[in-house]
Amino acid sequence: MALRSLALQALCEPDVEKKLALTLALQAPPATVSIASESAPPAPAHLPGRPARPELIDPAQVPQRSVHTPEGRAALVHAICHIEFNAINLALDAVWRFDGMPDAFYGDWLRVAREEAYHFSLLHDHLRTRLGHVYGDFPAHDGLWAMCEKTQGDITARMALVPRTLEARGLDATPLIQRKLRAVGTPDALAACDILDIILRDEIGHVAIGNHWYRWLCDQRGLEPLAHYRVLARQYGAPRLKGPFNTTARQQAGFTADELAALADTPAG
Numbered sequence: 001m002a003l004r005s006l007a008l009q010a011l012c013e014p015d016v017e018k019k020l021a022l023t024l025a026l027q028a029p030p031a032t033v034s035i036a037s038e039s040a041p042p043a044p045a046h047l048p049g050r051p052a053r054p055e056l057i058d059p060a061q062v063p064q065r066s067v068h069t070p071e072g073r074a075a076l077v078h079a080i081c082h083i084e085f086n087a088i089n090l091a092l093d094a095v096w097r098f099d100g101m102p103d104a105f106y107g108d109w110l111r112v113a114r115e116e117a118y119h120f121s122l123l124h125d126h127l128r129t130r131l132g133h134v135y136g137d138f139p140a141h142d143g144l145w146a147m148c149e150k151t152q153g154d155i156t157a158r159m160a161l162v163p164r165t166l167e168a169r170g171l172d173a174t175p176l177i178q179r180k181l182r183a184v185g186t187p188d189a190l191a192a193c194d195i196l197d198i199i200l201r202d203e204i205g206h207v208a209i210g211n212h213w214y215r216w217l218c219d220q221r222g223l224e225p226l227a228h229y230r231v232l233a234r235q236y237g238a239p240r241l242k243g244p245f246n247t248t249a250r251q252q253a254g255f256t257a258d259e260l261a262a263l264a265d266t267p268a269g
Helices: 003-012 018-024 070-097 103-129 141-149 155-167 169-184 189-222 225-235 247-252 257-264
Strands: none
Touching: 003 018, 003 070, 003 103, 018 070, 018 103, 070 103, 070 141, 070 155, 070 169, 070 189, 103 189, 141 155, 155 189, 155 225, 169 189, 169 247, 189 225, 189 247, 225 257, 247 257
């Protein structure tokens, strides 16, 4: 089976453990084999494959819980776990859906998919062993996948608005979450901080991949990246970004001085 078909198989798999195994088994073929020349299978009726739980609700209805209680910390870890589950699907979808890209594009997103699967496994193990819950025990929202669906017909919009917008918000949020957990100071809270260190390190690389391919696509199409980003954000209803921003991590992920200056003009909230 061709690699892009295998990525679609993993994307469609509803069982969490099977999805993880299929994703972690995906490897880019030798350099002599062209991924871009593969023909992708037709789109299934329903994507992505996901378990019956968690219940998906409107983001505004997701309960707010205090990190000062074990249940609140479990809900927080579960929320991040859900983000990582969606991120696996987002990376697999990029591999399967978009044809005609350089082979390095598919290799990059395969790497992202495998690293997101690793992140999910770390968080889910922590949720089970430290906090007595499993993935699905708390309701969650589907904002990441909703943007994936909106941008399914426009690869430039996908690169602009998923990795370098929605996923980049994690670069800003992670240090704030860690600060709250360190203030709690319990063994499970500090262990969660260690996992978030790994995730933040890898997510800088994932956002950098999004930045690279967004700029590559803009260059191919004769578009100015910053100006076109504003057009795409309006067209697809991207959320307005609010500070504070993790400027250091964003610089490491390849955001330009002009892009960071535009963020600096955004009010904190």
